[in-house]
Structure formats: structure tokens, C-alpha cells
Amino acid sequence: MRGFFKAFSSGIIDCHVTDVYEKNQPRTVKRIMVEHYGKVGKAMQNTLFYPVARMNYEYEEMVAMLQASINDPRATGDIMKLACRTDGLYKAMKEEYKRNFMALLEGRHPSVAEHLANYRRGSENNPFRTDAAIDIVVRTVMSAYVQGLKAAGTGKATLHQPSILRLMLDAMTVLLNDTLPGKDLKNGMEGMFLNACRSQHNMEVMIGEMNRMYGELAEHEGIIANDDKAN
DSSP, X not given: OHHHHHHHHHHHHHHHOOOHHHHTOHHHHHHHHHHHGGGHHHHHHHXXXXXXXXXXXXXXXXXXXXXXXXHOTTOOSOHHHHHHOSHHHHHHHHXXXXXXXXXXXXXXXXXXXXXXXXXXXXXXOOOOOHHHHHHHHHHHHHHHHHHHHHHHTSOOOBOOHHHHXXXXXXXXXXXXXXXXXXXXXXXXXXXXHHHHHSSHHHHHHHHHHHHHHXXXXXXXXXXXXXXXXXX
């Protein structure tokens, strides 16, 4: 949920603001997101239904769940509740939605340290494969960023690579660490990502899914390049 909000808002802001310093100013974030807050709910469902459902259902179960909800005229309510599968996870998702949404309207994103300190930990012993979790988070971040480009309504169809890299570094830090990792300033961007990802394997999984997503977004979402200069 945090990855969605940060990436979605970044996509919108990148369409309206070019100055790097100005992009991160609370007054800028607040002003632009107040103008687009009505688009958050639909974009969240479009982005997060599949990733959340994938965490909670096998593929065949997910297909059956969707078919049952479509064919049952009594099936009403939030589609994300179906994706969450349990009341506990649905409640945790709503809490995160509210926390991140309110922070955004205040002109900020919860910091990594704030998130790690405050998000609700799961109590069930139901581990999820790390590779699959990385794939899901990469997909969420990049899809949410493109949803932000669309919501901005400027016609921009390229990805701002520095924004994508910052978002991904942030997302991997949150996903794979329980506390803030130390900083590797000697080995540049690769060292920072390796630190956040905690292993070479995890970093390679992340890069592989990013490359797949670039191709998918170009094919299905009309993204013409991962280089912002092409816009």
C-alpha cells in the first residue's frame, strides 16, 4: 500500500513539476494531490487487486473467486475485500490506506523509518516466497507510477528513470528489512540497492522483474520509453 501511494503520487507530480527540489516540497505534493485525490481509489484497485489476490490465492482459486463474484448477483462490496480473503488482512489494508492517504494530503509520504515502526505485522505463520514478494512489489510500484501518469492527464508516456530507481530503492528497503539498513556510499547506486535487497540474488530478481514490466507497460499501457527524455 505504501509503495502504491508513493509511486502513484510520483507519477502525477512528475507530469506537472520538473524541478527536482520542488517535487519533494510538502506544498507541492499537497497542492497537486488535492487536485487528484478523487482518482486514488480507482487507481488503487486497478493496481493492487491482482498483487493482493496473488498473495492469498492459488491461481485456480483466484479464477474461481472472481467467477463466483461475477455470477452471484448478491455479491456486493469492496473488491479488495475479496482479494484480502480474511477480515484481518482487509482491516490492515484499510488502516494502511488511511494512513498513507492522510499523509499524502498533508504533503508528505511516511518515511521508511516511520513505516517500519508503525505498520501492522502479521500474526499468522504463513511465509510467502521472497522472490514472489519482490516480483509483486516491483509490479505494484511500476504499475502505480503509470497509473499516476494517466491520472495526471497530460499525455506523458515515458518513465522518469531517476524517480523509478528512487521508488524501487525505497520499496526494497521496506519489503526486505525490519530496520533501516546501513548505507553503502562507496559503491554508488549498485551498493545502495545491494544493501536494500540484502543479497545479489534478490537484486537480480528485482532487476529481472523491472525489465519484464518495462516490456509489459510498453505493450499494454502505451508507455513509449523508460527514458524521460523521449517524452
